[in-house]
Amino acid sequence: MTVIAERLTQYAHGGGCACKIPPGELEDVVAGLTAAPRDPNGELLVGLDTGDDAAVVRMPGSPDAVVATADFFTPVVDDPYDWGRIAAANALSDVYAVGGRPLVAVNLLAWPRDVLPFDLAREVLRGGLDVAALAGCHVGGGHSVDDPEPKYGMAVTGVADPDRLLRNDTGAPGLPLTLTKPLGVGVLNNRHKATGEVFPQAVAAMTALNRDASAAALGAGARCATDVTGFGLLGHLYKLARASGVTAVVDATAVPYLDGARAAVRDGFVSGGTRRNLDWVAVHTDFGAADEETRLLLADAQTSGGLLVAGEVPGHPVIGELVPRAEHALLVR
Template sequence: MGTGRRLTQYAHGGGCACKIPPGELEEVVAGLGPIDGARDENELLVGLDSGDDAAVVRIDGDTAVVATADFFTPVVDDPYDWGRIAAANALSDVYAMGGRPLVAVNLLAWPREVLPFELAREVLRGGRDVAALAGCHLGGGHSVDDLEPKYGMAVTGIADAARLLRNDRGVAGTPLSLTKPLGLGVLNNRHKATGEVFDQAVAVMTELNRDAAAAALKAQAVCATDVTGFGLLGHLYKLARASGVSAVIDAGAVPYIDGAREAVREGYVSGGTRRNLDWVAPHTDFGTADEETRLLLADAQTSGGLLVAGEVPGAPIVGELVAAGDHSLLVR
């Protein structure tokens, strides 16, 4: 949509790179566990404890509800594409738990005196079209007047309580599969700085993780997470810590989007990516990996793929979980 407006210029960050840094976030939520006496504590299957992708509550037998919310500032200038990316990213949390999204509501913050509402309409249209592609109902939402544009969704899904994908179920000796290439963060940062459009990056971000989740479940996987703002290493560290294992990453097997390495070399690295690297560095042996590779492995993704503990047909195996219980990561 040729509007002449570059949405990325109206926000200080972009996409999942504008997340609160993982270390700071964990300090904020420390101690905020289940509400005592609110309901049967056995109903809450997944809460804050492991920092998983969504909350899961058992409602009847093996039927569970999956609940999540995700929103962020513009990651691309095209409003329709931004809406599609934000919707795919929010839906991903349900897929990452092995669930199926049922209904979503829009979350919209808009600088109404700065940006015309016709752009907001395009954002919402993009979100609607991706929800329709996912077979997910979209029922209204909430909006506020804000200094920066933000968009996303709160999503409710359903899952088999006995067949969840969780980040605390990793077993040593299990291979690690990655279902989307890395490099979204640096390419989005380059887009924001230069206006260059990277069609492959947009295609990756708007691709639903529905088929990847279905393939993981079919392969009998029980452990997974999606790779978003904390980068591959950040999300893998959380998985290893929650599962009581360590992990090895084969840097040479990790797929990257065309142009990602060039973007790193030319300095288009977000603050979020550098904070991710700082967070995991004390727990990581980088071996001979150079700075460029380290930054890409920590690159803050938006609507990235699933990291599955198990072999997923069609997805490259990028490492394995190992038995050492210190939750360390090794890059080789």
């Protein structure tokens, strides 16, 4: 018998990018799996080495490089159309985060076919299709499996100028840090899952493409960036600082947050993924006088978050700077 589910998030053990494997555990899994020994011609420009957002491969005889990525996750909101839009924007973000332009995507769908009606799956796919169309990205089919837990996302292929990439290992002392979306979707999504309360400001942030921010960063001459997703601002910033051999200083008072985010933390709507993020970066961070609420928000597991750029991006706040490497990779002030 088919059960009509009113709340998709109740079928997920964790919502959105908060369902990722914890960063420390993931790094243990992929340790030593770099592709350099199998790339004698140096065609792989961005690979596994520094944990960048997408793979980038130089095409012999072409001025372009190919960008490839995949991203999918469990329901982050109950509305299936919005979930599809969010998941697509999140997958496309990996291409924008390396300075690329998405060309074509294929759907990745896992669906409990005996539990959830396919009308809901159709709405998820429609949401993904609409956001891809907004990005000017073709969608050419995809792959589906019968799964006890619903999951959706996309594998995306794009192109980029190999001489104008955004990487996480090209930061340098003296560069400002710019964040292009406010934090807080993780705790708001967790509150939504627990209570059913809807937060339009979180949905708007998650469905917004990082296309314009990426173009603005490249136009301003930036060469170092990452996007902020499941590992939180501090987790992704730590990876950038480590890869670039610098220390990142965060001005906690300059970081923007969504309305309701601090209240959600105070009321206890903090995901396990966010707490694992904080545990992972704590040993590498001097938190100064930052309180627990601020620490949790800085580690909040984002879904389809903004770009974190080493450089100024017009229209977006500067939240810190890169300095020469000190005792800690991260300093919160």
